[in-house]
Structure formats: C-alpha cells, structure tokens
Amino acid sequence: MTNSTVIDCPQCSVRVKTDIKYWVGNAESDAYFLAECPSCKQALLGKAFVYQDEQMNYEWSNAERIWPVPANTEISSSIPVAARRDIKDAQKCLSHGIYSAAAVLCGKALERLIHEKAGANMMIGKGLAELKTKGIIDERLFTWAEALRKERNIGAHASEQETTRENAEDVIDFTIAIFDYVYTLSEKYDKYLARKAMPHGLPG
Ligand SMILES: [Zn+2]
Known part of the structure; x- marks a missing residue:
C-alpha cells in the first residue's frame, strides 16, 4: 500500500x-x-x-x-436539515476535487430554499427574484445571485460547462450566505425581539 x-x-x-x-x-x-x-x-x-x-x-x-482551517465551515443548525446535508456534501465534494457535483448540490439546496420561501416548483432564477420582491433576501444577495447565474454557476445543468474549483467555491460561499441570511439571521433576530417583548421588572 x-x-x-x-x-x-x-x-x-x-x-x-x-x-x-x-x-x-x-x-x-x-x-x-x-x-x-x-x-x-x-x-x-x-x-x-x-x-x-x-x-x-x-x-x-x-x-x-x-x-489548519477546516475545509468545511460549520453550518448553522437553524438551516433546515435537508439543505444542511446538501451543503455539507457540497463541501465534501469540493475538498475531494469534484467541483461539478459541489455546484449541483448547492443548486439543490437553493431549490429547497426557493420552494419553501418563494413557491413550490419555482425555478431558481424566478425564485430569487421573488425572494427579493418579498423582502426575504436583500439587494446585495440578489445581485450576487444574479452575477453567479450569469456566469452560469447556479441554475445551469452540470453538463453545460466545466466547473472550476473557483466556481465551486463561489457557489458554496453564496449558498451558505443566503441560507444564513434567510434562516440563521432571522431566527436570531426573532429571538432578540421575543426577549425584548418580555416584561422586565416586578409585576404590578
Ligand atoms: Zn503548501
């Protein structure tokens, strides 16, 4: 051996x-x-x-x-379990040099997010626009997504182009960012609001 x-x-x-x-x-x-x-x-x-x-x-x-520096960043537990698994698998593919599979898995995770938050059976492009209209994602995330879409890094079929390491990293970074924004950030903010709404001091 x-x-x-x-x-x-x-x-x-x-x-x-x-x-x-x-x-x-x-x-x-x-x-x-x-x-x-x-x-x-x-x-x-x-x-x-x-x-x-x-x-x-x-x-x-x-x-x-x-x-040094784990190849896989920690994925927040606020993110739904199926999407978390896709993102983790995408990170594994990246660290094993299987870049096209990493991009495909991120696309799968993004579809899950779109189907849950924008509408069932909605395609990635239309879904992202809908997320922006609904105020679920902000302008910056939307612009980032559009740039990746134009480079055909998200929403394209795996066979249409060769996925480089850089493409795969870009897509994973974006996927983690959008999931953190939609799930992790809003969960933390809701918790903060709930805490603020609680009455302080002694009753009466
Ligand atoms: Zn070295």
Missing part, C-alpha cells in the same frame, strides 16, 4: 500529493493523519480512509483537511 494521499494545502491554494507521516483511527472508515505539504512544508492534519482499487491494491482516499 502506498502511504500517500491528496489534500488541499491552504497556504499554496492547491491540492498536493503528500506522504502520510502518522495516522490514527480506523483506516476503513475515518483515519486522522499528519502530513506535510511537499512545497511549503506546512503541517497538515487530515481525514481519509483506505479503499481497494481495481487492481485490488489498498490505497488512501483523497483527504479532507481538518487543520
């Missing part, structure tokens, strides 16, 4: 092939390992598993970076 994996180096902003120096955990599910970026020598802590390739050789999977 080769003792190497592929992992993102945040300092070099590139995926590097690196030797695993030391690992712990269950290699068949999730093993945690320490490696070094071959170019900048940055220490990298990652998560990977072992699989068997077509020649029946055991290999390490591509790794998800955990430190």
